[in-house]
Amino acid sequence: MVSHLFKTPRLLAGGMLLMLITAGHASGQDVQVSNARLSLLPGEQPGAGYFQLHNTGDETAVLVGAQSEAFEDVEIHMSSDENGMAHMHAMEQVAVEAGERFEFAPKGHHLMFIGRKQALAEGEDVEVLLQFGDEQRLPVTFEVVSPAAL
Numbered sequence: 001m002v003s004h005l006f007k008t009p010r011l012l013a014g015g016m017l018l019m020l021i022t023a024g025h026a027s028g029q030d031v032q033v034s035n036a037r038l039s040l041l042p043g044e045q046p047g048a049g050y051f052q053l054h055n056t057g058d059e060t061a062v063l064v065g066a067q068s069e070a071f072e073d074v075e076i077h078m079s080s081d082e083n084g085m086a087h088m089h090a091m092e093q094v095a096v097e098a099g100e101r102f103e104f105a106p107k108g109h110h111l112m113f114i115g116r117k118q119a120l121a122e123g124e125d126v127e128v129l130l131q132f133g134d135e136q137r138l139p140v141t142f143e144v145v146s147p148a149a150l
């Protein structure tokens, strides 16, 4: 997490210098997304997007939203289990600290793809634009998968 802040003063100074040099660069460019897949249920039900987000930058990356031409709306959701009942609710944002990885996974955080605008089949690609708090946008290709494949 933030353990690098407590290393020797020399390393700390080096880190601060690095931060000064990279200041002005957007953290959105320092975010890598892998294993992006979109699980589609039949009919009009929304799809769920899962992926791993790796913040390789020096600043906290804050995911604030997403959009896709293939859907009317994309929301950030978090699933939870309350008294044995599965719930999910929308989240304003998800913050990933510098150097951290964050998993959007079944039963946890996910992107909810609402209002499909076009037919999508397993194996097809869906282009999604992830939006970060510093106005950066990161295009990510999600592969459509069956819920059974997760």
Ligand SMILES: [Cu+2]
Pocket (backbone or CB within 6 Å): 077, 078, 088, 110, 111, 112
């Ligand atoms: Cu959801």
